[in-house]
Each structure stands twice: as structure tokens, then as C-alpha cells.
Amino acid sequence: MDMNQNKQFQANLTHARNLFREENAVIRIKELPTMIIGDLHGDLEALNTIISLKEELEPANIIFLGDYVDRGRNSAEVLSRLLELKIASPKNVFLLRGNHETKQMNEKREFFDELEDSDLFNFANIVFEEMPVAALINKKIFCVHGGIEDIRKTTAITKQNSFNYLWNDPSEIPGLNFSIRGRDIRTFGPDIVEGFLHLNDLQMIIRAHSSLDTGYKWWFGNRLLSIHSTLNNHGTPAKGAVCLIKTDQLEIYTYGKTEDGTRIIDKTRYYL
Template identity: 35%
Template sequence: MDLEEAVERFDKMGKEEITSLCEESYKLLLEEPPLLRLNFERMLVVGDLHGDLESCVKAAKCFEEDEEAGIVFLGDYVDRGLYQIGVINTVLSMKLKNPERVFLLRGNHETPSMNFSYGFLYLLIRRFRKDYEKVYDAYLKVFSEMPFAALLNDSVILLHGGLARSIKRIKDFEEAGKGGVEPEDTRIFETIWNDPSEDIEDFSPNPRGPGIYYFGKNALQSFLKENGLRIMVRSHEPVAKGYEVLFQGSLIIVFSCRFYGIEPAALDLRREEYSFISLG
């Protein structure tokens, strides 16, 4: 499937198709815990997409070439970009087709507060007019059941934003629940919002807004050591090459949206090694 086909198939879906897709996706996601425990020899990891259907299609092609691989999307499917509807419909369709190999995590833009400010809600209003509420409610129902973290091979933690101050153990993710339509639990909120900083050791307030923090190398490495983990993989911030490695190799950032003037990338994660795939 190329970009043109994806636009026709997924970005131009009608309201009945979308609500049906969302309902079936909701049923699957409802059965998943807040923290996914995954075991794969190879896992593809896709960062923020923000309506970048071209990156989404290229990542899907890489996934389809290996029948044993899994793929994790780290959230932020909508807002800002050209094909927001196309991206969310594509990843939901992938989930329905391969529920045991496709995993959709929640980002900070899978919330009404972000959709109101950054375009997704108004896109739906323009597209569906008087029917927009029905369509948007269907998407919100799906967003509210997305897990917000994944543990791969008991050694890698994957999430959207970063380490939360009150997350000390792996089971803290599981005990937090999923947070509903607009997560307020600090464990979830900070996980989808926090950022790393090499200028601090532990935690420091983040100018993104109230309740959001920077986390430093000491905080992350203490968490990894306490839980027997190797690395954390996150997205949430555009980086020039589409990826960046921080904290002496213990943190990987992957960003998959080209609309920030960067080279979009995905992470090809194996048990003992990793590489990056250009989505440009």
C-alpha cells in the first residue's frame, strides 16, 4: 500500500466506517492492561506521527516484511499534520488485523485538551459537520483504553513521554489503570508528558506546564537498575535525525513525523542490539 492508496482507504473513511472501526478496536484495547508485557525477537518502534501518513505507511511496510516481528506505536497519532484521520484509522486497522503483533500506546495528544488546541477536533468538525460528535466520541473511547507503557522482553520499557516521579516499580504502571478520557493520575499524566534533560540528575519542573517534569540520568538509571531493565524508549520530542541516544545509552528517543523539518525514523529493536530505519 502506498501513500495514495492509504489516503483513499483510510483518510477518506465515512462516519459509519469510522465508528465501526473504533468500536471493534475498543473491544480489543479494553482487554489489554495499562502496561503491556511483550516478548519478541524483533520489535519495530514508531514515535510521534501527528498525521504523517507517509511515515505510517513506510513503517507498516517494514512490519509486513517480517511475519515474526511486532510493532509498537508510541502515541500522538493525531493533531497538527495533514492526514490525522488517515493515520489513526491506519493504525487501528493494523491492530484489528494483527492484534497479537500490533500495539498502540497512548500519547499526550490522545486527549480532548490537546485535540481542542492542536487541530484534531476541528478537523472532525469540518469533515463531519453535525455528525462530528458521534465520530469524536468513538475516537475518545478508543484513546481512553490505550495502554500507556509496554515492557519488552523484561528488559526495555517503552512509553510516550518519560519517567514519572511516582513510578518506582514496574507494577506501578499496572496499578495506575488507564486514566479515562483525560488522565489526571500523576503516574499516567507524567508518563505521557515528561521529558529527559541532561542538565539535571533527578527531577525538575518543566516549562511545558503545571505537573510536568524533566527527569535526569540519575532518576532514570536508578529506575532501570531497580527493575532489572536495560533501556527506556520514548518519543514526544522532535530530534533532527529522527532519533537520539541519551544518558550513556540508557535512553533512546525516536520521532517519526516529518512535519517538523526533521528526518523521520523508526527504531528496529532486537534482543541485544538496535538500529534505526529512515522513514524519509
């Protein structure tokens, strides 16, 4: 990034930080349709595709589930553009925190190398700490980057205790179990999901965090949906996906690279 880009990026961070500070750890959304986006990881091409789709679908709200930086070549630009979307529509665009929006992850990754400015990098991570952790759509759909910590009320979630919500993964193995990702990270089984949904009177969970070649994956009898929105899966071309929540429907839009460029290649509808 050149000096002018750095100044604009810092201005976006400063403005967005004030907006994030005003938001609770769990955002509550009532208006539909709402569009939900998974990991982007510095993928500018995927972001451009998503913005074009957003303009076509005209959702009332859009939720980004985190992991905006690292892996891709355009972490800073992707993040800056997302912050600009937030600044332009603070009550309709929501940026949740992902595990890559933590210093322990991004200080040894592409985001730090791309910025080449330790002060700006440190400030970005301060701003990340102010981001909301989760979102509730119509009191029925729980959106988060990673997963759930245990069978607990959503009211117990804070910005300070967000670790497992950013890191945990679903598993077909019942209960809470240790994860290969790290000693403090857990996998959660179908029984934990059912208990969490029942306790909070929820219908389903939508999360990101998992790399998927197909763009999305259903778990536990369609009680949990994983979405992955970047077109790159650890260096391998992949399909990306986003979903749109309507009153009684969930639509999944899958996109990928074709001879004619990146475009929507499939639309699937599920009834809620």
C-alpha cells in the same frame, strides 16, 4: 471525512476499544524482533513508509508510541489505519497512548477540526482512555510515549495515573524538575533514569514525544532513546526514524524525502 468514512472510522474505534479494554496498562512482549514507532501526528506519508518497512523486515510485533493525531493533515486517516492494523493483528500490534490522545490537547487542534463531528470526536477520546500506557520488551526495555514519573515499579502504572508517562521529558539536569510544558509536567534526569532501570531490572527506555530533525537521539550513555517518526517537525521537513529490537541488537532506520520520494537513507546498528 465523508459519511461512509465516518461510519468506518466509528466501527474501527468500537472494535479497537474492546481490544484495548482487554490490555493491561503495561503490555508485556516476549517475541522478537519488535519494531518501535514514534510520533506520527497525522503524517500519512511517514505511515506508508513505515508499513513498507514493516513488510520488508517482518517483525513479530510492532509498538506505536502514541501521538497519532494533530499537526498533520491526515489525523483521522492515520488513526483509522492504525486501528485497522490493531484489529487485524491484536496480539502483535500495540498502540500506546500519547499526550495528543487526550481531550485537553486535541480538542483545540487539527484532529477536532478534521472530524467535524463532535460525537465522533468525543467517542475517539473515550477510546483513547482505554489505550495501554507502556510496554516491556523481554523484561528489559521499557517503552512509553513521554517518560517516567519517578523511581517507581512498573507495576504501579495504571491507565488512570498515566499523565506524567505521557508528558514528561528527559533532561541532563539531575532529579525531577518543573517543565516549561506545564505546571504538572516534569523533566527527569540521568539519576532518575538509573534509579528506575535498577529498581525494575531494566536495560533501557525507548520513548517518543520530542520533536527531532534527525529522527532519533540518545541520552544518558545510551540508556534512553528518543525516536520521532513523522517527516515534519512543526512545519519544517525532518527525518523520521523507527527502531527494531533483536535478541542482542537495536537497529535504527532513518528515512527522509529525496528526489526519488521518501525512502530509507540510513541504518545504524547498536549492540545491546
